[in-house]
Amino acid sequence: MDPKGKVVIVTGASSGIGEATARQFGREGAKVVLAARRVEKLEALANEIGGMGTGAEALVVQADLSKLEDIQSLIQKTLDKFGRIDVLVNNAGFGRLDWLEKLDPVKDIQGQFDVNVMGVVQTTRQALPVMIQQRSGHIIQMCSMAGLVGTPTYTIYSACKHAVHGFSEALRREVKPWGIDVSMVYPGGVVTEFASHAGIKRKTKATTPKFMLLSADDVGRAVVSLVRRPRAMWIIPWLWTFTMWMNRNFNGFVDYTTINRFTIPEREEELGTK
Numbered sequence: 007m008d009p010k011g012k013v014v015i016v017t018g019a020s021s022g023i024g025e026a027t028a029r030q031f032g033r034e035g036a037k038v039v040l041a042a043r044r045v046e047k048l049e050a051l052a053n054e055i056g057g058m059g060t061g062a063e064a065l066v067v068q069a070d071l072s073k074l075e076d077i078q079s080l081i082q083k084t085l086d087k088f089g090r091i092d093v094l095v096n097n098a099g100f101g102r103l104d105w106l107e108k109l110d111p112v113k114d115i116q117g118q119f120d121v122n123v124m125g126v127v128q129t130t131r132q133a134l135p136v137m138i139q140q141r142s143g144h145i146i147q148m149c150s151m152a153g154l155v156g157t158p159t160y161t162i163y164s165a166c167k168h169a170v171h172g173f174s175e176a177l178r179r180e181v182k183p184w185g186i187d188v189s190m191v192y193p194g195g196v197v198t199e200f201a202s203h204a205g206i207k208r209k210t211k212a213t214t215p216k217f218m219l220l221s222a223d224d225v226g227r228a229v230v231s232l233v234r235r236p237r238a239m240w241i242i243p244w245l246w247t248f249t250m251w252m253n254r255n256f257n258g259f260v261d262y263t264t265i266n267r268f269t270i271p272e273r274e275e276e277l278g279t280k
């Protein structure tokens with residue numbers, strides 16, 4: 007599919023990957039629907055897209071993706087303005103990263119499932135009848151390496167992204183006969199606002215090495231290229247494929263190194279081993 011003139015919904019378009027993705031669709035001359043809660047950020051981006059001179063248009067829809075009525079209104083407003091949905095990028099999401107017993111049961115645990123899982127499921131569910139009627143469409147899911155490999159302090163985030171992985175794989179096999187593609191992107195670390203919402207407090211230096219870090223623009227470009235060439239799974243950067251392979255085939259080794267190089271040093275004070 008050539009993105010030019012296509013109707014593309016990007017959730018979580020107010021910052022980071024979603025913002026970069028929407029901007030990239032604007033450069034390609036798409037009709038971009040920008041959804042998130044921070045409406046002033048969406049409006050600034052909509053003005054930028056409208057002024058690109060590529061024929062792109064932008065529609066701002068303020069939506070809290072944890073609320074079904076906001077999701078229904080997002081789909082309805084898109085149809086009222088543009089009459090169809092060619093691409094849905096389910097990108098909105100956040101992580102709260104801490105030991106499980108320290109996560110707040112409502113804000114951190116339920117909250118992540120509401121946006122990262124139910125938001126994706128319900129938005130897809132609302133857009134799907136439109137795509138089935140069109141006999142065409144493309145659903146792009148912003149998954150994560152955490153949806154393939156579990157890491158300490160990522161329990162809930164990882165559970166959410168594993169859920170998105172399973173949901174999307176099953177869906178891909180349901181909707182293909184209607185001319186609908188489902189692609190999944192699995193980035194490793196990306197420099198965005200994500201970390202500032204995650205509440206990360208690390209003692210060790212166990213973070214993504216710099217050469218493996220991506221910018222939001224890198225991921226945005228990858229998403230737009232998926233519209234031209236759908237892919238069931240796309241791990242970026244590809245080097246993370248090795249981590250996934252190690253985790254699948256040498257689970258005990260990955261347990262051993264993770265526990266000894268991360269969990270125990272991070273837990274030292276609580277364990278009284280310092």
Ligand SMILES: NC(=O)c1ccc[n+]([C@@H]2O[C@H](COP(=O)([O-])OP(=O)(O)OC[C@H]3O[C@@H](n4cnc5c(N)ncnc54)[C@H](OP(=O)(O)O)[C@@H]3O)[C@@H](O)[C@H]2O)c1
Binds near residue numbers: 018041044045151
């Ligand atoms: N950064 C990484 O290292 C990384 C790696 C792999 C995957 N990802 C995934 O990439 C996606 C985007 O994250 P990012 O890194 O770009 O982080 P970000 O800069 O914090 O952006 C998150 C976006 O999600 C939106 N959002 C959060 N809660 C929402 C809600 N209840 N309703 C509507 N929108 C909501 C935010 O908008 P408002 O606050 O305005 O609502 C914002 O636009 C997420 O799904 C994340 O899991 C990130």
